[in-house]
Amino acid sequence: MELVKKEEPTLPSLPTTMLPALTVLTESLGIPREMLASDEEIQYAWRDLPRELREIPVPLRGELVARMCVAVSTGLFDGAMNYIWNASILQLRTKIRNFGLPVVAQIQQSDFEEKHLVELQDSKLLELCLKLNLVNEDGFFFLDQCRDIRNNFSAAHPTLGTVNDREFTTFLNRCVRYALAESSSPKGVEIQAFIAAVKGARFNGTQCSTWIQRLQETHDAQRQILITMVHGIYCDPNTSEPARLNSLDLCTGLKLSFTSSLRSDLINKHSEYAAKGDEPRHTASLQFFEKLGLLILLNETERHSIFYRAVDRLWNVHNGMNNFYNEPAFAERLLELSQQGAIPETVLDNYVATICCCYIGAGHGVSWAAIPAYSQMIKGFSPKEIAAMINLATSKENSLGRRVANSSNCRSRFKDALSLLDPASIPNVVKAEYEKLIK
Template identity: 45%
Template structure:
């Protein structure tokens, strides 16, 4: 007696099939002769042998958990020379896996993507194969190339398998191609994105402030969803933060999510956020535009905006720092404003148009006044001076010749002159432009 057909699933996912051709050949001949039919109504022995020897290589590529009874029946069909039946079994296995992909994505989330409130498990089972492929593409469960090849397989199955009266026959090579495409584009173990329940997410955002574990869970879900939904979610979070009528708790929850994931924003996400920002500007929606500027600043993406927007942020922050510096109790009040400007400069390029205002603010506060300098803010001033670009260094070294407040202090107060020289000592000589070399020599400590 022959051995039973087995598909061995080991840790290496190896597949071992018995040599059935010597057994199937006489069996097929005997059956067809008994019915008075020609042997060529099924594949000949050479075709069966060729397909059978190629099966293990293709089966190894199918994850063990997907090698179910349909795949076993496919093997039996191949051993019998019934490639049209084998095609049907492979296709059925592919359809089952595609449905499972939709289930793993989240049937409850699908209506939010399709805008179809009635979609449920029964709707999934009622989908025609072509509709299922289209749904999987919309959910990003398969790509455009997957859709193209699987749609070809669907047409082949409909015309050349036992599922319908066949328009023709398929040979062993056509079957192997069919199996290879189904394996590669449907029967895979690649990551299956899960959809984010947008309604549930909004409810959570508008609830209490996120705890660490809660925030991390939503971040994980966003990371695991598909690209198109991720883009929509970030635009939604940006819009929520910019909404003047939104509760501050919801705004901060939205901001924290975006801050944690901003380094993972795709080019499409960045472009979508900038587009929304420009819409606020075009509509003259000053409240949302101001909030949008803050949003880009806080997530470290200010550089995505045009120079005019970045200029505005830097000059406003620089002037605010100078204003606080020149006010009462400045040594106590300066640190948070100095810290904000330092973070801005560290994360973004200072536009050339904003450099004079920026440099003047940093050097003025870093030089201090007759009473001293804000010790708590001084490290921020030092970091900014050390990071000055050649153009900013030239502006700094020209300040003593001007008519600004810091120029007057350097000229009239020895302590201020000494602190200015100390700031000059922080500059990298290699970054000093040739035109400022003489001034560097004059003011070096």
Template identity: 35%
Template sequence: MKAEMKKVSFEKPIVSESSEQLIVNMTSSLGIPRNFLPTGDQIDWGLRGIYRTLSKTLPKNEVDDLVVKMTIASSVGLFDGAIVYMWNKVIKTLRSRVKAFGSSMIKNVLQNEKNIDKTLDDITDAKLIDLAYQLNIISEDGRMFLQQCREIRNEASIAHPNNMKIDEEEMINFISRCCKYGLANAKSGHGVELKEVIDVLEKENISNKSIQALAEKIKSSFELQQEFFIKILYKKYINPRVNSYIRRNSMALMKNLQSVITSSLESDLITMHREVVVKGDDSNHSQKMSQKFFEELGMLNSLDDYEKISIPKFQE
């Protein structure tokens, strides 16, 4: 589902006096100086920046308890706590969006991982950001800025005592980037489960309308997934053990997806074809079916010259 981009109308609450009194009371009762925490002006400025960012950038459906805790932490000068809450919100959201793409696509990206749910629960923040980028959930800029935020969070986190201090401007910048690149900047394109594609291919009397609808859904996805399914269609088509109607459906879907074949993907398909040729044993006619695949798509000219000699189309 596309993130709802309707923004929340945040109005900055009048908390300066109450926050200051709370801070004074707490520091006095503990016998520590008030200047251990940011000044009232710093807190006020930080809140103004936060509420401006939330009003401008944060989608309505992303407001939750972590966002509330972030604003409350900032209202009493706990800027390091505020960035931890905001970072946890970003990671929670990215993990949810990644899971929405389905296990088959994630397995393709992560390759050797078997238990995808466990992997996503245990994955590091850095790897989760990279995975979200690979799935086209966040942009290249998003990956760069979120990785920077991750490093700041790790260095300034209240969970790891250190001498680094986060001031109000750094907090505002951190929260702004989290909202813009991690919560509001989800790119279009959604996952298509492998099962959905296989179900269409295995229907003997599937309609052209259904195939076209699936093709459009794949087209609206992202490049990595388009490549994934096109390679599956190639393997289905050249497999002599599949039923003829599955091969027919695979080619019908393939023709509807031909417009998304990039030069890089075409090169990958040619490499896959060469691997079939190198195996040499064509008793099952997989080589001929592979040639037929390229012929059906009008891509025979992409094959090597030495191979074209054996194809009737190129014989004079």
């Protein structure tokens, strides 16, 4: 990524007549020179000005910034503060317009048009910018301090006192840093149009990409609200299948950017369905997490239930009619689940035994189309799962042990399964049994 070097504006030096003119002016009015900023304060403020102006994008260096510079050159720091504050407020209003006034109205749940924006008090404007994530919490804190300083120490109102060059430079720095330095702003997503699109016809590729991009360009808070709404749409029993698929497509495209706060909201909503006994929505929510590969977020009991059902269905298909043809789909689903985190302890033995039994078959063949899925799961066995695999194979009290003991074909296939393991992963407690089985 290439860094763009910002260039400091080159300001003219203060004319030799400027500072002496202030002395002449105060003398002619019969007031002490000390009533205005000293020559030293003016020179220091003028010296520091280019560094702050550098951070303001060129398009924003307009009339108010020019007036501020003129005010600084004459030591009118109270007037300079007022000019830069007004420039900041105008830019914050522009950011809200870019976000979208109709979207703000939807978020506020009240009318919000141009007149409402213009009439908004500075304090309320800052609160709205914080809510829309146009300024962060630090920005809100410092700009709110600037608002208070501007109201009490600038030329906007009768002042409580004066500010010196350092206080002005700090004020300017905060206005630039939190309001003016970044000219771009996130765009809001029109909620009604978004929901209508999700609930409409099946997305095509372009439509899905467009909505994902819009959600990426909006701020975290609104994205969190919309993704939570999409989860609700998916879980609604009355939702059409195209809308469910649209919901999954959007969340799949955005899941890498899910914040911890968003994940927490999704889990809270999921738990709420369970607490209310809303079985249809709770079941759909489980499927939602499974499809997105986010089972790791669920609690141990729910993960056990999902894995147990998947293992049980594979075992029933393996022992049923036409198992050679029916196993692959169930094996691939279990593989997908296994890649979403550690296997729950409560289902680990059953999981290992089922995969190994399916891999070695019952002595009269295997489902070759499912073997790649079984092989991948065996290669991914943890040391604890490897220990279970070997212990089960050396006991005749389970299906795997009986098959290995009673069928030469199964013993041969089990050796093949053991060869898929990395010897370095074999736990010491089963190393001796492993050596016997592999021979």
